[in-house]
Amino acid sequence: MLTDNFILFVQIMSDIQIVEAPPGVEGSGFFATSIDKAIGLARSYSLWPLPFATSCCGIEFMATMASTYDLARFGAERMSFSPRQADLLMVMGTISKKMGPVLRQVYLQMAEPRWVLAMGACASSGGIFDTYSVLQGIDEIIPVDVYVPGCPPRPEAVIDGFMQIQKLVQTESVRRRSSPEYQKLLASYGIQ
Amino acid sequence: MTKITNEELLNSITAKFAGVTSVGEPFGLLTIETSREEIIDLLTFLKTDAKLQFIFLTDITAIHYPKQEKQIGVIYHLHSLVNNVRIRVKVFMDENDLHIPSATVLWDGANWMERETYDFFGVLFDGHPDLRRILNVDDMTVFPMRKEFPLEDPNRVDKRDYFFGR
Amino acid sequence: MQNHPVFTDNDPQTEYSTLNLGPTHPATHGVFQNVLTMDGERIVNGVSTIGYIHRAFEKIAEHRPFYQITPLTDRMNYCSSPINNMGWHMTVEKMLGIQMPKRVDYMRVIIMELARISDHIVCNSILGVDTGALTGFTYMMKYREHIYEVFEEICGSRLTTNIGRIGGFERNFNHIAFEKIRSFLKIFPPNLKEFEALFNRNRIFVDRTKDVAAVTAETALSYSWSGPLLRAAGVDYDVRAMEPYSSYEDFDFEIPVGTNGDVYNRFLVRNEEMWQSMRLIEQALNKIEKEDPNIFHADVPEFYLPPKEEVYNNMEALIYHFKIVMGEVPTPHTEVYHAVEGANGELGFYLVNDGGRSPYRLHFRRPSFINYQMYAPMSQGMLLSDAIINMSSLNVIAGELDA
Numbered sequence: 001m002l003t004d005n006f007i008l009f010v011q012i013m014s015d016i017q018i019v020e021a022p023p024g025v026e027g028s029g030f031f032a033t034s035i036d037k038a039i040g041l042a043r044s045y046s047l048w049p050l051p052f053a054t055s056c057c058g059i060e061f062m063a064t065m066a067s068t069y070d071l072a073r074f075g076a077e078r079m080s081f082s083p084r085q086a087d088l089l090m091v092m093g094t095i096s097k098k099m100g101p102v103l104r105q106v107y108l109q110m111a112e113p114r115w116v117l118a119m120g121a122c123a124s125s126g127g128i129f130d131t132y133s134v135l136q137g138i139d140e141i142i143p144v145d146v147y148v149p150g151c152p153p154r155p156e157a158v159i160d161g162f163m164q165i166q167k168l169v170q171t172e173s174v175r176r177r178s179s180p181e182y183q184k185l186l187a188s189y190g191i192q
Numbered sequence: 193m194t195k196i197t198n199e200e201l202l203n204s205i206t207a208k209f210a211g212v213t214s215v216g217e218p219f220g221l222l223t224i225e226t227s228r229e230e231i232i233d234l235l236t237f238l239k240t241d242a243k244l245q246f247i248f249l250t251d252i253t254a255i256h257y258p259k260q261e262k263q264i265g266v267i268y269h270l271h272s273l274v275n276n277v278r279i280r281v282k283v284f285m286d287e288n289d290l291h292i293p294s295a296t297v298l299w300d301g302a303n304w305m306e307r308e309t310y311d312f313f314g315v316l317f318d319g320h321p322d323l324r325r326i327l328n329v330d331d332m333t334v335f336p337m338r339k340e341f342p343l344e345d346p347n348r349v350d351k352r353d354y355f356f357g358r
Numbered sequence: 359m360q361n362h363p364v365f366t367d368n369d370p371q372t373e374y375s376t377l378n379l380g381p382t383h384p385a386t387h388g389v390f391q392n393v394l395t396m397d398g399e400r401i402v403n404g405v406s407t408i409g410y411i412h413r414a415f416e417k418i419a420e421h422r423p424f425y426q427i428t429p430l431t432d433r434m435n436y437c438s439s440p441i442n443n444m445g446w447h448m449t450v451e452k453m454l455g456i457q458m459p460k461r462v463d464y465m466r467v468i469i470m471e472l473a474r475i476s477d478h479i480v481c482n483s484i485l486g487v488d489t490g491a492l493t494g495f496t497y498m499m500k501y502r503e504h505i506y507e508v509f510e511e512i513c514g515s516r517l518t519t520n521i522g523r524i525g526g527f528e529r530n531f532n533h534i535a536f537e538k539i540r541s542f543l544k545i546f547p548p549n550l551k552e553f554e555a556l557f558n559r560n561r562i563f564v565d566r567t568k569d570v571a572a573v574t575a576e577t578a579l580s581y582s583w584s585g586p587l588l589r590a591a592g593v594d595y596d597v598r599a600m601e602p603y604s605s606y607e608d609f610d611f612e613i614p615v616g617t618n619g620d621v622y623n624r625f626l627v628r629n630e631e632m633w634q635s636m637r638l639i640e641q642a643l644n645k646i647e648k649e650d651p652n653i654f655h656a657d658v659p660e661f662y663l664p665p666k667e668e669v670y671n672n673m674e675a676l677i678y679h680f681k682i683v684m685g686e687v688p689t690p691h692t693e694v695y696h697a698v699e700g701a702n703g704e705l706g707f708y709l710v711n712d713g714g715r716s717p718y719r720l721h722f723r724r725p726s727f728i729n730y731q732m733y734a735p736m737s738q739g740m741l742l743s744d745a746i747i748n749m750s751s752l753n754v755i756a757g758e759l760d761a
Binding site: 218219221223247248249250251253255256267269273276278280299300301303304305308312325326327328329336337341343 | 409417420577579580581582593595692694697718721730760
């Protein structure tokens, strides 16, 4: 009976999926790969999001965080409300012109590397509110990496957007943030 | 469940206030019109009278008719919980002479309702403790709910009329 | 911005510090700001700033036809959007003089009460989270998914539902929807009982919420409070009982009323309202069985959009469809005020019409906006942690606050 349990244990342990190792050189006691890939792997599976929830998409995000569509299994376990400790800024909901400077200040307070996910139609382009008081898309004030359309997007769509961010993180070069193209991008938004 | 009919209500109001004109009873809600000199006395009477007891201020809002002689009207909705009857009071004013006494002397809840009305229509409430914009940006100079103000932001450069059917 | 006091030689307590609470809130209540002047932990004064999500609903409504305003009303109180939708449809039907069949009224009651349960789940569990009890939130959010499944079965969307049309519903509830509603009524009560067992007599929770932010009935009425907040203060004003709409007079339900309006009372009132909502849904299901199962809209072809099969095959349906969409149907030149009992209070729609396709003026009487103005005066003299619990129990939804 002890051996039966042991066999069962081995079976269960071998069903666990672990992340594939990046391509590299393997030997006895060492594994060599490029730093980009190793760091990208570590970062993408431990992104700390900042939920910048303003309206209805915020409630759909709460549903994504809850147990049915658990976002924590993708590594986003710790929601950081302080920008200084967050990697990913998830803007969820309509941003009005009064809120624009606040969003920009939160973005500026984040440390590099930082990514931005615009969730919902309002954050991507102003949504159904083409009015005098609504900012027509947050990419007027901050650079955005992934747009998730929907009004509100289903939790599966949010998870898909999050996985796109993970892909971006995995394939990003370590030198990107100090490269001239990136500096030019930030300068076009007026960010030094 | 109404214990007071609209005729009784109208009679008890017109007995005390001569300047009140009854506009009608759309859908059973008595609507009366008065002037800004009488409005606070009328509201005080409606609130404190022992039989009427309109103690609940439902809402204060405004409306803009640009083609009328008195363009902007401030509209009060009151509700008497004891008698289960509502009443609507309107005061119309000219655009260039846009001020009315504040109802904050009677109800504390009128504070933000009047700020919202000021923010959208520019109605000045005399005696309001803190009359400033509430929903729009603080440095806005125009009043957006007036009919001449456009819905969409006129300073947008990225909207191609061809795609928007214009 | 100072956030530690500067001591002077004479009296170390005379320097106040300023604390900026919001608009990016750690607890996702919404975007509004309170600049608090604090004396240590105690709030001396507070100034509220709102408008960070002002989307100009009233202005948009003047440019949209009546049936296109329903998606706007969704996004006001987005935790319980079906109530807003139904309230708007009832306002337009009142204006047009359309009488609804009983079955449609009962279907509406089911939808509205499910939405009320979903809003109260959010409010009460987030109140628990603000006191530090995350378990209640984690377990109760699962039941919101069940309610979302019901909405999805009926109208296709989870959160911003756009349920129903002016004149009824766009399609009948199928048997799967009824099964899901019945199964929700079976599985939710034991879990609501568990939630109550976790909180109602929990020493820590009671100590944190009892006698915090107590409000007298006179003050509440003077600030035009309504809904669970006013009922917790002792006034039994419920629009469903006072001015019954959608056949609420046929139903048998109680209105829970509190005593002193503190946070604990508001929590208990909302819990009890969830029980009463379930009672209403069960009664509605029983009443629906006695009605003709094929009725799901009123017989008003001038205002109710015909189904697409008829539009493509039937000449009259095509003409009606064209007339409704292009606004060729004349509407009365009048004004109407209709109120429904939203999850936060009296949600009113003041509609002034000039005979065209869009309203001339539409004003929403938003309960969160009117309830929230008392927050700054109420928080004077409170401890900061009590003020956070107070804000959480007011259930301010930012979409409804700013409209």
